[in-house]
Amino acid sequence: MKKILMLLFAMVMVFGTQGGALAITFNLDSCSVDLSDTQDPGLALYWNAAPPQSTELEVGDSWEIDLGIIGTNETWANWDDIFWKEIFISFEFSAPEQVSDGIEGRSRGRWLVQDGVVEWGGPMDFHFGDTGLFVITMMDTPHFPLPGSSTVGAIIEYVRADTQTNPVSPVPEPASVLLLGSGLMGAGAFLVRRKKGALSA
Numbered sequence: 001m002k003k004i005l006m007l008l009f010a011m012v013m014v015f016g017t018q019g020g021a022l023a024i025t026f027n028l029d030s031c032s033v034d035l036s037d038t039q040d041p042g043l044a045l046y047w048n049a050a051p052p053q054s055t056e057l058e059v060g061d062s063w064e065i066d067l068g069i070i071g072t073n074e075t076w077a078n079w080d081d082i083f084w085k086e087i088f089i090s091f092e093f094s095a096p097e098q099v100s101d102g103i104e105g106r107s108r109g110r111w112l113v114q115d116g117v118v119e120w121g122g123p124m125d126f127h128f129g130d131t132g133l134f135v136i137t138m139m140d141t142p143h144f145p146l147p148g149s150s151t152v153g154a155i156i157e158y159v160r161a162d163t164q165t166n167p168v169s170p171v172p173e174p175a176s177v178l179l180l181g182s183g184l185m186g187a188g189a190f191l192v193r194r195k196k197g198a199l200s201a
């Protein structure tokens with residue numbers, strides 16, 4: 001009996017530490033767009049940032065988020081509006097650690113179609129800790145009406161864990177250990193009963 005319990009304990013230790021929870025928290029505290037064109041000449045834009053957002057991601061997960069709204073109050077794209085103007089979106093994360101960086105973009109109005117366009121560079125790598133990496137890919141806004149606005153979205157992909165904060169042997173998930181443990185205990189009880197049965201036979 002003691003041997004079986006030791007075996008069960010060993011199995012829980014070995015299997016329980018594999019496939020543990022590697023999810024970490026991402027806190028996007030703020031996201032601001034630096035507009036070089038808020039007045040004429042150029043398509044005068046405004047930016048309304050979404051409130052702070054947070055989620056849990058495991059390596060390989062993607063997080064699709066709306067960062068805010070970009071738009072214009074101009075009613076007509078004139079000649080001054082059709083030239084590309086630089087814009088810059090900057091991100092402030094408080095988790096997985098204090099990271100701040102940004103992505104360049106550009107905007108303009110189109111005279112023939114009479115609409116607004118926003119394009120972004122990227123994808124952009126965001127490093128954290130020793131080896132941690134997530135990537136932000138901005139989604140372009142190919143069209144918004146004049147006057148009008150469009151939601152600015154992005155995809156945040158958690159690419160690689162940080163070995164410092166997420167060591168190779170993670171703490172096992174309580175639920176999975178409990179499940180595995182109870183399954184093994186059941187198997188153990190079966191073995192004990194069989195052994196007893198064999199003795200009494």
Ligand SMILES: [Ca+2]
Pocket residue numbers: 039040041042043044074078080081
């Ligand atoms: Ca203008």
